[in-house]
Amino acid sequence: MGRIKRLAAAIFLLGSCLATGPASADTYPSRPIRLLHGFVAGGAADTLSRIIADGLSKKLGQPIVIEAKPGAGGNIAADAVAKAAPDGYTLGLVTGAHAISAATYKSLSYQPAESFDMISTLVYYALVIAVRSDHPAKSLGELIAMAKEKPGTLSFGSVGFGSTHHLAGELLNAMAGIDIMHVPYRGDSQSLTALLGGEVPVVVGTPVLLAPQIQSGAIRGLAVTSPKRTALLPDVPTVEEAGVKGYDVRTWAGLLAPKGTPPSVVGALNAATLDVLKDPELRQRLETAVGGEVRGSTPDEMKQLIGSEIAKWSAVVERAKIPKI
Structure with a gap:
């Protein structure tokens, strides 16, 4: 009976560990994190990814590996993030094109707002x-x-x-x-x-x-x-x-994770990101990289931004009679 009790206790302990999982707020992150973006190396998204990854890596104590998946206006990378395990170890850096995709494509394999848990915006900049x-x-x-x-x-x-x-x-x-x-x-x-x-x-x-x-x-x-x-x-x-009154186009960059990422992990990533964005040297690097303005957000604020951007660009596409693909 003693052996059976010890075995039952071991199974219970294992189940408790599995319940907390690798994405537990107490243990996250315990291994390297991938950060995907959808544009070519050397461009604005790649530069921003490397700057923010450097800051977050120091803050979180784990390497952050940049992975570029260029093509389709960032959709290939976004799709990869949406289909990744929601454990906090695959993140995406997206730009204003993320919301525009909803306005310019007939269908997407993911939903720009609903397929992700937002983390924070990073920077806004002009073209x-x-x-x-x-x-x-x-x-x-x-x-x-x-x-x-x-x-x-x-x-x-x-x-x-x-x-x-x-x-x-x-x-x-x-x-x-x-x-x-x-x-x-x-x-x-x-x-x-x-x-x-x-x-x-x-x-x-x-x-x-x-x-x-x-x-x-x-x-x-x-x-x-x-x-x-x-x-x-x-x-x-x-x-x-x-002379073109009212014209205003500013793009932005932000971080997101697959839908279903534990709230504790999203919260930890948001807190780390906002803390990193307070660093004067990193802020200057980000602003110099794109000639823009550093601006963090809550996850909800970033989700609201994407929703408003989808509505804005959908109206532009309709007004300009741009054929969807």
């Missing part, structure tokens, strides 16, 4: 509309005038269909009454190469990638897409300054 330095348009107003004079003859490059960059161009089309054709590329670097090589006359890109080219004189920044000028490019006017 830049630019041309090569030898382009005849010296301002956005001149580019708009050229587009109106010869409809359908101009094109703009972006990081891909369904990206914030793409929709920023389409919103400009709709609000300025012009028709500049979209040409998708796989990442900021490819769209910039296309601009410099003359494949496209206009590009919509991130300040961090375009600023060095603007400062060197290789390309000309015509406008930033936010209501206020960015500190990274203080001499580049806003789209609204060019």
Whole structure:
């Protein structure tokens, strides 16, 4: 009987351990964490991932391994995160394109809001509309005038269909009454190469990638897409300054986890993220990386943001008559 009792006690103890699981708040994290993003290496999402991973790794005491799964405007990476085990060991860094996907795709294998547990937003930043330095348009107003004079003859490059960059161009089309054709590329670097090589006359890109080219004189920044000028490019006017009143496009980046991640783990990750974002050096690195503004959030605030972004971009897609894929 003593042996049976000891065996029963061992089974009970094992069951108790399994109930708490590897994602217990007391033990999490006990091994390396994967952080996925959906864009090419060297781009804004990759840079942001590495900066925040560095801070969180020190805070949580475990390595955070960055994994890029580029393609489909971030959808491939988002799908991988949605299907991962909800144990806190697979996270995703998403950008504004995460919400845009709901507006530009006929169907997705996941739901941008409901398939995830949100952790926190990280940073908000504007985009830049630019041309090569030898382009005849010296301002956005001149580019708009050229587009109106010869409809359908101009094109703009972006990081891909369904990206914030793409929709920023389409919103400009709709609000300025012009028709500049979209040409998708796989990442900021490819769209910039296309601009410099003359494949496209206009590009919509991130300040961090375009600023060095603007400062060197290789390309000309015509406008930033936010209501206020960015500190990274203080001499580049806003789209609204060019006469397109009410124009405002700012993308963002945030962290999320698969739906069903234990609340204690989500809470631990949110607390760690907000704490890391208070570090002055890390804040400066994030803001310098994208020319933006660091802004953390609660999980609920991030979920509300995604919902409002889906509604906003769905209206833009409908207004611009962009065909869904």
